[in-house]
Amino acid sequence: MAPALFQSWALVNEFLLLFALYRLNNMAVLATMAATSQQQLRFKGGKKGKKSSGKGGGGAKLGRPTFETERCPVPLDALQDKYHGQLQHLLNEYATIRTGEVTPNLLDGVKVKMGDATFALSQAGMVSVKNTDTLIVTTFDSDTAKAAYEAVVDANIAPNPVRDDLVIRIQMPKLTKEYREQVVKRAKEMLEQTKNKMRHLRSHAVSQLKGTEGLSEDDTHAMQEYLDAINTHFVAQADEMYEKKADHISNPQ
The missing domain is CATH 3.30.1360.40 (Gyrase A; domain 2)
Structure with missing residues (x-):
């Protein structure tokens, strides 16, 4: 009985070990998939500066840079994070606007x-x-x-x-037509403030680029074009957020 019992426990332990290895392997695969997905979201396919057609397309699509990002003096990931921060700030402001x-x-x-x-x-x-x-x-x-x-x-x-x-x-004020018009105007002002901050981000990045020595003329031109594309991409998203908010204010469900 004892040898058979030990053999059974050995089989159980072997099964648990294989199951643990299977779980770890799946976790590694999922982590790789998540990292790949995040990279794809950061660099969506499409031509730079070209606006997508159809409603809800997310505005201008951002293509991959045509230069080696390691050579760019502007940290592109950090720059895009700052743009994302401006969008989030606008979203938070719009959350304080009454639509119903x-x-x-x-x-x-x-x-x-x-x-x-x-x-x-x-x-x-x-x-x-x-x-x-x-x-x-x-x-x-x-x-x-x-x-x-x-x-x-x-x-x-x-x-x-x-x-x-x-x-x-x-x-709170009654949702009259005049009040809704005032709120839409306020939402527009919030949008313009956000776009001004985005333009400042672009201007600062371009100044940083042009102040860097050792870059070829072609690289400098390609990098500045990509900085413009980043700005266009996020400005388009801000515009889309405003259009949706203005529509909700003017035409509440």
Whole structure:
């Protein structure tokens, strides 16, 4: 009985070892696939600067560079991360624009200042929805309530917020045609601010490129064209975000 038992345990251990190796191999394959997918997302196929056809195509497609990226004095991955950051900032700002019933995230952009500290309104108290047009902020103490109320007034989200001790009541404007037009205009201003920041990123990158010695004229030209393509790619995405937001504001579901 004992030898047979030991033999069975040996078979079990061998099976567990093979299964573990199988799992590790699959994890390595998945990691490789993820890295490949990320690289493909960073360099989408298509000609530089050419806009895609059809709705929801993601704007201008970004092709692969025609030069050795290691020779480029501008860190392209870091540059694209900065552009992504600008898109994310615009997305966060658009989340604070009302297109239908009120939600707590309409107050995400409100920053409260107390002494040397600045923090989100959601950290000053609990934000809740009272009805389809009213938000309630319940703060923790009178000092925080005062600072939070001043932040709401300064943010100009609603015309007449009301403070009652620790509670702030925010009556949002009715979604009239005139109000929607004003909000679309505000969204457009946010877009232009984002595009200006993107143009600054491009300008800084081009200055860095032109200030580098030892590059051939062809390489410099190809690199600057690619910097332009990066800018075009992300500006097109920002434009598309605005078009979608403006449509949601003007034509709520």
